[in-house]
Amino acid sequence: MEIITIPCLQDNFAYLLICNKTKQAAVVDPSEAAPVKTTVEEHGVELTTILNTHHHWDHVDGNKELSEYFPNLSIYGHDSDRGRIPGQTEFLKSGDEVCFGEQTGSFLHNPGHTSGAITYVFGKFAFTGDTMFAAGCGRLFEGTAAQMHDSLNLQIGSLADETELYFGHEYTEANLRFALSVEAGNTEIEKKLTTVRALRAEGRFSTPTTLAEERKTNPFLRCTSTEIHSTLQTKDPKQDLAEKMVFKTLRELKDKF
Numbered sequence: 001m002e003i004i005t006i007p008c009l010q011d012n013f014a015y016l017l018i019c020n021k022t023k024q025a026a027v028v029d030p031s032e033a034a035p036v037k038t039t040v041e042e043h044g045v046e047l048t049t050i051l052n053t054h055h056h057w058d059h060v061d062g063n064k065e066l067s068e069y070f071p072n073l074s075i076y077g078h079d080s081d082r083g084r085i086p087g088q089t090e091f092l093k094s095g096d097e098v099c100f101g102e103q104t105g106s107f108l109h110n111p112g113h114t115s116g117a118i119t120y121v122f123g124k125f126a127f128t129g130d131t132m133f134a135a136g137c138g139r140l141f142e143g144t145a146a147q148m149h150d151s152l153n154l155q156i157g158s159l160a161d162e163t164e165l166y167f168g169h170e171y172t173e174a175n176l177r178f179a180l181s182v183e184a185g186n187t188e189i190e191k192k193l194t195t196v197r198a199l200r201a202e203g204r205f206s207t208p209t210t211l212a213e214e215r216k217t218n219p220f221l222r223c224t225s226t227e228i229h230s231t232l233q234t235k236d237p238k239q240d241l242a243e244k245m246v247f248k249t250l251r252e253l254k255d256k257f
């Protein structure tokens with residue numbers, strides 16, 4: 001399977017997934033139709049499928065126009081997003097497969113950012129939408145910090161270290177600056193910030209990341225870090241150091257960062 005990153009809107013990413021055997025393709029989170037059409041045509045593939053990670057407009061706004069232009073598209077989303085994802089045809093429930101061309105994938109249900117948020121998994125590739133970003137996570141619109149903690153640490157965190165994570169927004173530089181603010185002694189974060197600044201200066205993108213890198217640099221996967229604990233206790237001596245409470249405080253601090 002080949003993956004093409006399609007920058008959309010201001011800082012969104014859609015991804016074109018191409019089945020090399022059949023030249024059929026799926027697009028993850030088409031926030032707008034035009035750049036997706038162009039990419040499909042450039043690669044000479046047949047778009048058969050849309051994979052929406054959640055219902056927010058900046059992940060689904062291209063659905064309607066794409067389904068008029070490319071007939072009979074399968075449009076996947078979580079079952080609980082019924083009525084919220086334009087043109088949805090596939091309503092994913094626990095254990096369901098996700099298919100296009102000769103590719104078969106699965107999904108993780110990740111409540112937190114929204115109640116129907118999912119991550120699509122095809123072998124070593126995962127598409128996390130707004131649940132997990134490089135060095136960060138999505139805001140809590142429809143879920144609790146405890147749910148988001150589990151979505152990141154127990155669900156996505158159960159994937160293999162070498163898993164490549166393709167996320168929904170280019171927020172990496174700001175996320176790494178926040179990560180350093182709570183864990184200033186983490187040299188892995190500093191190294192990654194230097195790399196990402198160089199990439200961005202050249203107009204390139206920081207997607208994908210890997211789970212191994214995230215375990216080292218993403219504060220939301222590092223709720224047991226003693227340095228993060230001492231940062232939070234400096235801000236509030238009564239800070240509860242249970243993992244989910246650390247996660248909750250980090251998310252609140254990031255909201256104000």
Ligand SMILES: [Zn+2]
Binds near residue numbers: 054056113
């Ligand atoms: Zn969103």
